Amino acid sequence: MKATDIRDPSYFHKVVDCQWACPAHTPVPDYIRLIAEERYTEAYMVNWESNVFPGILGRTCDRPCEPACRRVRTEEKPVAICRLKRVAADHKGDISPYMPALPTRKNGKRIALLGAGPASLAVARDLLPLGYEVDLFDRDPAGGGMMRSQIPAFRLPADVLEEEVDLILNMGVNAHFNYEITSMKDMLDMNYDAYFVGTGAPRGRDLDLPGRQEVDAHISIGIDWLGSVAFGHTHSISGKVIVMGGGNTAMDCCRTSKRLGAESVTVVVRSAFEVMKASDWEKEEALDERIPIVNNRPPKEFVHENGKLKGVVFGCVKPVRDEASGRLRYEPTGEPDVYMECDHILMAIGQENHCPWIERDIGLEFDKWDCPILDETTFQSTHPKVFFGGDSAFGPENIIWASAHAHQAAISIHLFCQGKDLKEDRPPEGLNLISQKMGVHEWSYDAEHDPAQRFIVPHADKSKALGNIKVEVELGFDRALGAREAQRCLNCDVQTVFVEPLCIECDACVDICPMDCITFASNGDEDDLRARLTAPAENAEQDLYVSEELPTGRVMVKDEDVCLHCGLCAERCPTNAWDMQKSAIHIPQLGTYAA
Amino acid sequence: MTFVAKPRVHHPQLPLNDLGLNRRDYEGAVSTLCAGCGHDSVSAAIVQACAELSLPPHRFAKISGIGCSSKTPSYFLNASHGFNAVHGRMPSVATGANLANRELHCIGVSGDGDSASIGIGQFAHIVRRRINMLYIVDNNGTYGLTKGQFSATNDKGSTSKKGVPNLYEPIDLVSMALQIGASFVARSFSGDKQQLVPLLKGALLHRGFAFIDVISPCVAFNNHNGSTKSYDYVRGHGASVVTADFLPKDFIATAAETVVDYAPGTTETVALPDGSRLRLSKLDESYDPHDRAHALAHVLEAQQRGEVVTGLLYVDPDASDCHEILDTVETPLNALGEAELCPGQGALDRINAGLR
Numbered sequence: 001m002k003a004t005d006i007r008d009p010s011y012f013h014k015v016v017d018c019q020w021a022c023p024a025h026t027p028v029p030d031y032i033r034l035i036a037e038e039r040y041t042e043a044y045m046v047n048w049e050s051n052v053f054p055g056i057l058g059r060t061c062d063r064p065c066e067p068a069c070r071r072v073r074t075e076e077k078p079v080a081i082c083r084l085k086r087v088a089a090d091h092k093g094d095i096s097p098y099m100p101a102l103p104t105r106k107n108g109k110r111i112a113l114l115g116a117g118p119a120s121l122a123v124a125r126d127l128l129p130l131g132y133e134v135d136l137f138d139r140d141p142a143g144g145g146m147m148r149s150q151i152p153a154f155r156l157p158a159d160v161l162e163e164e165v166d167l168i169l170n171m172g173v174n175a176h177f178n179y180e181i182t183s184m185k186d187m188l189d190m191n192y193d194a195y196f197v198g199t200g201a202p203r204g205r206d207l208d209l210p211g212r213q214e215v216d217a218h219i220s221i222g223i224d225w226l227g228s229v230a231f232g233h234t235h236s237i238s239g240k241v242i243v244m245g246g247g248n249t250a251m252d253c254c255r256t257s258k259r260l261g262a263e264s265v266t267v268v269v270r271s272a273f274e275v276m277k278a279s280d281w282e283k284e285e286a287l288d289e290r291i292p293i294v295n296n297r298p299p300k301e302f303v304h305e306n307g308k309l310k311g312v313v314f315g316c317v318k319p320v321r322d323e324a325s326g327r328l329r330y331e332p333t334g335e336p337d338v339y340m341e342c343d344h345i346l347m348a349i350g351q352e353n354h355c356p357w358i359e360r361d362i363g364l365e366f367d368k369w370d371c372p373i374l375d376e377t378t379f380q381s382t383h384p385k386v387f388f389g390g391d392s393a394f395g396p397e398n399i400i401w402a403s404a405h406a407h408q409a410a411i412s413i414h415l416f417c418q419g420k421d422l423k424e425d426r427p428p429e430g431l432n433l434i435s436q437k438m439g440v441h442e443w444s445y446d447a448e449h450d451p452a453q454r455f456i457v458p459h460a461d462k463s464k465a466l467g468n469i470k471v472e473v474e475l476g477f478d479r480a481l482g483a484r485e486a487q488r489c490l491n492c493d494v495q496t497v498f499v500e501p502l503c504i505e506c507d508a509c510v511d512i513c514p515m516d517c518i519t520f521a522s523n524g525d526e527d528d529l530r531a532r533l534t535a536p537a538e539n540a541e542q543d544l545y546v547s548e549e550l551p552t553g554r555v556m557v558k559d560e561d562v563c564l565h566c567g568l569c570a571e572r573c574p575t576n577a578w579d580m581q582k583s584a585i586h587i588p589q590l591g592t593y594a595a
Numbered sequence: 596m597t598f599v600a601k602p603r604v605h606h607p608q609l610p611l612n613d614l615g616l617n618r619r620d621y622e623g624a625v626s627t628l629c630a631g632c633g634h635d636s637v638s639a640a641i642v643q644a645c646a647e648l649s650l651p652p653h654r655f656a657k658i659s660g661i662g663c664s665s666k667t668p669s670y671f672l673n674a675s676h677g678f679n680a681v682h683g684r685m686p687s688v689a690t691g692a693n694l695a696n697r698e699l700h701c702i703g704v705s706g707d708g709d710s711a712s713i714g715i716g717q718f719a720h721i722v723r724r725r726i727n728m729l730y731i732v733d734n735n736g737t738y739g740l741t742k743g744q745f746s747a748t749n750d751k752g753s754t755s756k757k758g759v760p761n762l763y764e765p766i767d768l769v770s771m772a773l774q775i776g777a778s779f780v781a782r783s784f785s786g787d788k789q790q791l792v793p794l795l796k797g798a799l800l801h802r803g804f805a806f807i808d809v810i811s812p813c814v815a816f817n818n819h820n821g822s823t824k825s826y827d828y829v830r831g832h833g834a835s836v837v838t839a840d841f842l843p844k845d846f847i848a849t850a851a852e853t854v855v856d857y858a859p860g861t862t863e864t865v866a867l868p869d870g871s872r873l874r875l876s877k878l879d880e881s882y883d884p885h886d887r888a889h890a891l892a893h894v895l896e897a898q899q900r901g902e903v904v905t906g907l908l909y910v911d912p913d914a915s916d917c918h919e920i921l922d923t924v925e926t927p928l929n930a931l932g933e934a935e936l937c938p939g940q941g942a943l944d945r946i947n948a949g950l951r
């Protein structure tokens with residue numbers, strides 16, 4: 001193998017699995033260390049800079065970071081990264097001194113943001129410190145988009161939402177609420193320098209089955225219904241409720257129904273439990289609230305009498321794994337159809353981005369799935385002035401994706417307004433490595449490995465929580481539990497850096513490594529090397545760190561897979577050929593990193 | 596000295612041996628030696644050898660003297676018995692331990708200072724008595740623990756860290772062991788586990804006195820350009836005469852190995868008491884690892900040329916050990932009952948009668 005180029009920012013970035021997995025590339029270990037030091041405000045700001053909504057995401061994020069966490073590979077349970085983000089938000093102090101300075105003189109460029117959801121807000125936050133004039137338009141009476149309309153208060157309290165939305169609005173956004181956008185042409189006529197479309201995926205899917213028209217009054221589209229609950233138009237639901245669908249919206253619908261007075265609530269899903277789209281913890285919460293989830297039941301017909309919904313007929317299928325593709329297929333079990341009584345149906349079977357208000361003759365093209373055609377790097381549409389981000393770009397995703405898209409779109413808008421090339425002139429990613437050695441046996445990070453198991457987040461008393469939609473179910477870690485959980489972080493951003501010329505090949509690192517990560521061996525191609533290491537390196541997704549050739553003709557090979565970043569190799573190295581160096585990956589961003 | 600505790604977690608695919616244990620179960624405390632000290636690699640090699648042999652990690656007697664090397668029994672086989680004797684007196688304590696309980700694997704770890712200076716008398720006599728044990732000298736040519744004085748194995752002309760040359764001829768413990776009657780004699784290098792681990796396995800299973808002189812650089816005081824016991828020097832001047840491969844009891848040569856075309860007379864296997872074998876591969880057809888005088892001559896000649904001869908230099912699989920020589924009781928002393936230990940007046944009378 002060729003020697004590893006550790007100067008390539010992506011090499012060590014990948015080693016920080018959580019940061020790599022996070023769409024916004026939040027430097028997770030950085031803020032976890034700050035939490036361990038009880039520096040909550042700074043921990044919050046590290047988050048705010050990269051993902052913009054730490055308090056909200058600390059409760060609602062899809063957490064792609066957690067399955068990526070190295071602890072999953074070494075001891076099964078990941079660090080509770082998402083809940084630690086919330087710890088930072090819950091316990092932070094005054095953040096005003098850390099906020100970006102806002103220029104008093106504007107730069108003369110005007111940007112229109114369509115939709116007041118997370119994507120638009122994040123774009124506003126990135127653009128305002130550079131002097132842009134930012135106008136925001138939304139049909140709802142308040143900002144937040146789907147964070148406000150689709151996430152129920154028992155998961156995301158209104159004050160948490162408002163605090164983070166207002167933080168951005170108060171940076172000087174000209175907000176136009178209750179503003180229904182009906183024509184993109186009209187918007188373009190307003191002659192802004194650039195437009196950002198962040199209108200989300202606002203159309204919930206429907207099911208056209210026999211009886212659908214007749215029972216229309218008893219069927220609600222999940223996201224619309226959640227929105228009407230959020231804005232106070234709906235206060236109750238009665239009778240027997242069936243929620244159709246297996247995603248997070250379905251979980252929110254069933255749990256909201258239970259709180260608004262439904263006599264019974266059942267979730268019916270056409271697919272198997274394991275492949276439901278809802279996050280595992282959302283499924284667990286629903287089950288914990290004793291809401292039955294019935295799987296492998298595709299709906300067939302809405303049964304009604306005199307215009308009143310009586311129930312639904314479902315078929316019975318079983319999942320079969322397709323040998324070739326590895327995916328699940330569903331085959332009828334042969335059992336008779338089942339009939340389930342109900343008075344109301346909440347339809348939560350998916351949603352789409354949908355922009356009927358964008359005329360199709362203005363040079364802004366859509367693909368065959370009716371999604372705008374975008375450049376995946378710049379988020380620019382085929383109309384050079386118009387950029388997209390969030391769910392309206394590539395379909396429904398989580399809030400964290402909206403933040404990630406927004407940062408890229410903001411860079412593009414900035415380059416566009418300056419007449420620069422959106423790709424050529426994009427700022428590159430960067431890498432900084434700083435040794436953590438303080439003294440002979442002192443490291444500036446807590447290298448000691450904490451064998452503790454993942455701590456459980458305390459919950460509100462169930463009788464209280466189920467009676468009031470405003471009572472937040474999860475209470476979050478307190479400072480003490482947060483500190484304990486923070487200790488579980490392996491500091492994967494403190495990298496093992498190897499300097500060939502200093503190595504005397506004494507084997508001390510090989511002997512001490514608790515995870516058998518290090519081998520000195522003759523070089524070979526990757527497959528060959530992986531098989532010859534001290535411990536088998538079977539996880540091909542994790543890189544091998546290969547040195548230049550050493551005096552004995554061998555190379556040092558380190559399998560990054562299960563390294564604990566305990567620093568023992570550096571600790572036992574007589575010549576400092578190994579050093580523990582903190583990698584800071586610079587993900588370019590306007591706003592805070594603007595120069 | 597390392598302050599970060601070694602995490603207990605281990606690689607998820609760490610293999611288990613026949614006892615259901617993994618290599619980590621054979622470790623000891625985290626070393627307090629200097630980072631990079633060769634002695635730590637020797638300890639790691641012992642851990643690996645014992646784990647791979649599936650020896651019960653609590654059935655060892657680890658005996659040592661004084662020195663950095665003599666501290667190392669703390670760093671392997673945590674579950675076992677250990678005794679840290681006074682300087683140079685490891686042999687007498689090891690002799691006692693082995694005579695008292697012949698069922699324990701006895702490992703003695705000593706240094707070149709411990710064995711070739713203050714303890715040289717004890718060394719000579721334990722070899723002569725053929726105690727059934729593995730005797731390791733972590734040989735760094737210096738008194739590491741007392742900060743780098745020349746030891747008796749230091750080569751003439753080799754210098755101290757400050758450049759002062761050593762004026763005396765060295766004592767070669769390998770030659771002594773050969774001469775006085777050790778039945779398994781090897782030399783190896785802490786930086787070459789591929790060579791060292793099979794030698795340790797063979798020595799652990801060998802019945803009789805097994806001696807391994809392991810060149811084990813002292814990074815603090817004797818790893819400089821004027822040293823003949825440095826990593827670089829040993830790598831540049833090492834000459835392996837006989838490589839030993841350990842073949843476990845159930846070893847069946849793979850197809851690839853069967854077709855390897857060894858030059859005639861260059862390989863042979865030596866049976867070990869438990870049914871496993873050592874396969875010896877000789878670089879020079881004329882070398883005979885069963886001829887004591889020949890081995891001794893070869894070692895001395897190579898030494899004249901400035902070569903460090905390594906590998907399995909001599910082995911006599913049929914040699915007797917001290918228990919056989921003395922015809923001792925089969926049962927360890929701690930398992931004998933009072934009746935056997937104190938057979939009474941009648942027995943004494945019979946012995947006395949036999950002497951009249």
Ligand SMILES: Cc1ncc(C[n+]2csc(CCOP(=O)(O)OP(=O)(O)O)c2C)c(N)n1
Binds near residue numbers: 663708
């Ligand atoms: C009776 C006695 N004399 C002298 C000493 C001082 N002393 C301690 S260790 C040592 C030499 C150790 O050298 P070696 O056995 O080669 O061990 P190393 O530290 O090199 O591994 C000496 C002379 C002592 N501890 N006890």
Ligand code: SF4
Binds near residue numbers: 632634664735813
């Ligand atoms: S002084 Fe030398 S022998 Fe002793 S621990 Fe340090 S390196 Fe090893």
Ligand SMILES: [Mg+2]
Binds near residue numbers: 707708746
């Ligand atoms: Mg010594």
